[in-house]
Amino acid sequence: MAEKLRTLIVEIDPDTVRQVDILGRQTGAVDIRWRVPSVAEGADVVRKFHPDMAIVGVNGDPARVIGPLAKEFPRLYILALSAACDGDYVLQAMRAGAHDLISKPVREVDLRIAAEKAQRNRVRKDPGERRGKIVSVFSNKGGNGATTIASNLADALSCRHGKKVIVVDLVLAHGDVTMFFNVSPPHTILDLAKNADKSDPEFLHSLLARHSSGVYILADLPRIEDAENITAGQVREMLLALRSMFDVVIVDTPHQFDERTLTALEMSDTILLVTLLNLPALKNTQKSIELFCRLGFLDERVKLVLSRYLPNDEIPKESIEGIMNCPVFFAVPNDYPTVLSSINRGKLLSEIAPDKEVTLAFRKMAELLAGPATVTAAPPPKKRGFLEKVLRPERSVS
Ligand SMILES: Nc1ncnc2c1ncn2[C@@H]1O[C@H](COP(=O)(O)OP(=O)(O)OP(=O)(O)O)[C@@H](O)[C@H]1O
Ligand SMILES: [Mg+2]
Numbered sequence: 302m303a304e305k306l307r308t309l310i311v312e313i314d315p316d317t318v319r320q321v322d323i324l325g326r327q328t329g330a331v332d333i334r335w336r337v338p339s340v341a342e343g344a345d346v347v348r349k350f351h352p353d354m355a356i357v358g359v360n361g362d363p364a365r366v367i368g369p370l371a372k373e374f375p376r377l378y379i380l381a382l383s384a385a386c387d388g389d390y391v392l393q394a395m396r397a398g399a400h401d402l403i404s405k406p407v408r409e410v411d412l413r414i415a416a417e418k419a420q421r422n423r424v425r426k427d428p429g430e431r432r433g434k435i436v437s438v439f440s441n442k443g444g445n446g447a448t449t450i451a452s453n454l455a456d457a458l459s460c461r462h463g464k465k466v467i468v469v470d471l472v473l474a475h476g477d478v479t480m481f482f483n484v485s486p487p488h489t490i491l492d493l494a495k496n497a498d499k500s501d502p503e504f505l506h507s508l509l510a511r512h513s514s515g516v517y518i519l520a521d522l523p524r525i526e527d528a529e530n531i532t533a534g535q536v537r538e539m540l541l542a543l544r545s546m547f548d549v550v551i552v553d554t555p556h557q558f559d560e561r562t563l564t565a566l567e568m569s570d571t572i573l574l575v576t577l578l579n580l581p582a583l584k585n586t587q588k589s590i591e592l593f594c595r596l597g598f599l600d601e602r603v604k605l606v607l608s609r610y611l612p613n614d615e616i617p618k619e620s621i622e623g624i625m626n627c628p629v630f631f632a633v634p635n636d637y638p639t640v641l642s643s644i645n646r647g648k649l650l651s652e653i654a655p656d657k658e659v660t661l662a663f664r665k666m667a668e669l670l671a672g673p674a675t676v677t678a679a680p681p682p683k684k685r686g687f688l689e690k691v692l693r694p695e696r697s698v699s
Contacts, residue, residue: 305332306419307350311343311366312336312358312382317405321356321382324409330416340366347374348515349506351465351546354419358405359383363394371398373463375675378419382407433465433544436670437552437565440575441589442582446608447575448472449640450633451553452481452516453660454573456649457667459515461674464548467509467517471536471565472555473528476521479510483647486510489520490539494531497538502546514649517547533560540568549671558592567596571670572603573630578614583621590627604630606666611635631666634658 308331312318318336325331331354335346343355347370359366359381367379381394386404394402401418403411438451451468458464470476470490479485488508496505510518519539522528543550552565566572572593576586586605593603605625607618610632622628636659643650650660668674 305330306353306378306416308333308354308356309335309337309343309346309350309352310356310358311338311340311370312356313338313360314358317358317382317407321407321412324407324412325416327409328413328416330420331412340369344370344373347377348465349511350502352377354378354380354416356380356382357399359394363390363397363399367394367397367399373676375463378422380415380419433547433550434570435540435544435550435552435565435568436571436573437554437569438573438575439554439556439562439566439589440586440608441556441558442576442585443556445575445577445582446633446640448477448481448553449644450573450575450606450608450663450666451551452478453650453663454666454670455516455549455551456514456651457663458549458551458671460651461664461676462667462671463675464671465517465546466515466549466551467519467543467547469519469539469543469550469552470521471552471561473522473531473561474525476553478518478553479520480647481644482510482512482514482516482518482649484510484512484518484520486518486520489522491522491527491531493519493539493542494535497535497542505542505546514651519543531561533564536561536564537568540565563596566593566598570602572598573606574603574627575606575608577608578610578616578618578621580616583616583625587625590625603627606630607632609633609635609637631662631669633662633666 310318310321310333322333325333335352337343337346347355355370355377357367357370357379363381367381370377371379379399381399381402382405383402384405386402391402400422401415403415438447440447455466455468459466468478470478473490492508493505510520512518540550554562554565574586574589576582605627607629618629618632636657639654639657639659643653646653650663654660
């Protein structure tokens with residue numbers, strides 16, 4: 302029998318919620334897990350828990366209620382619930398983004414048929430388990446810019462592509478991802494390692510921090526010595542669990558090839574191999590490429606990324622592709638003052654310098670990995686001139 306649909310209901314009337322809950326149980330196919338009265342709260346639930354279906358009560362114009370959910374979550378299966386169900390209204394609801402509509406008061410047979418349709422849609426969309434992409438950011442020398450890339454790429458994928466993204470700090474003893482995002486989560490990777498087999502996404506989510514960009518963070522260990530307690534097997538379990546909960550799992554990896562790092566690299570859909578255009582860095586990168594080759598990793602999954610790139614560098618970018626036997630996938634421009642200020646302030650590049658070349662580069666990198674952006678950036682606030690400020694002071698909202 303197919304797994305029950307983990308369902309969110311957005312409905313203001315408690316009696317309707319209760320009725321749908323009971324009928325859902327009777328069908329054996331619908332598990333109402335989240336009940337909220339507003340679309341804004343519904344959107345929060347979807348961002349956090351990725352339900353299989355949202356039953357959305359509609360009163361009035363469907364575009365107003367369904368539109369925002371359908372736009373932000375194109376993968377979400379939306380079942381509209383409405384007292385009105387004439388042909389015109391159904392058409393409006395479908396145009397707003399609903400997949401199906403059932404009328405109030407709900408009948409068991411209608412909910413059952415709707416659930417079967419949602420189930421078929423799930424199977425078509427996602428044969429087997431839900432599977433996000435794992436992107437590891439690796440460099441076998443410190444200070445090349447791996448964490449800068451992991452954090453800002455995650456931000457671009459979340460904000461510009463609407464992806465549900467997590468950054469995993471696998472630099473267990475000396476990680477700094479939490480500093481880049483300026484978060485201090487109460488739980489760490491040790492908690493997840495111990496619990497990854499309890500594959501209840503709600504519980505696993507409670508171990509993660511969420512940054513205002515929407516990016517989730519799995520923090521490094523508070524104590525250096527705890528690193529010994531995390532095994533390669535646990536890394537595997539964690540990544541499997543996270544892959545089923547997120548669209549993109551970005552792993553900031555340590556610079557050493559231990560078994561845990563190799564497990565993450567082996568499970569990755571993409572390995573961003575970060576290097577600099579200087580001889581020591583290139584020599585070390587060459588060694589990594591040779592190892593990837595021996596391990597059978599060296600295919601289109603491995604993408605060479607030049608960090609802190611200056612176009613007039615002594616070593617031309619083009620010359621290294623032949624030497625390395627690996628094309629340059631991307632070059633992140635060098636902008637030391639901006640990147641350092643972003644790190645020291647615990648702010649992402651998009652927060653402190655949205656228009657700088659280095660920030661735009663991460664948007665570009667996200668597009669190369671995920672296709673065109675789906676979320677347009679909000680226009681920058683209009684600057685108010687001196688006269689306007691004096692003559693038309695902004696009204697404060699009380
Ligand atoms: N695009 C860039 N332009 C200029 N400087 C950069 C850039 N990216 C990173 N840096 C600088 O390089 C330094 C190291 O960056 P980062 O911490 O991201 O590297 P890392 O490879 O994760 O290092 P670690 O070995 O400490 O984990 C930082 O001081 C940062 O300011
Ligand atoms: Mg780092």
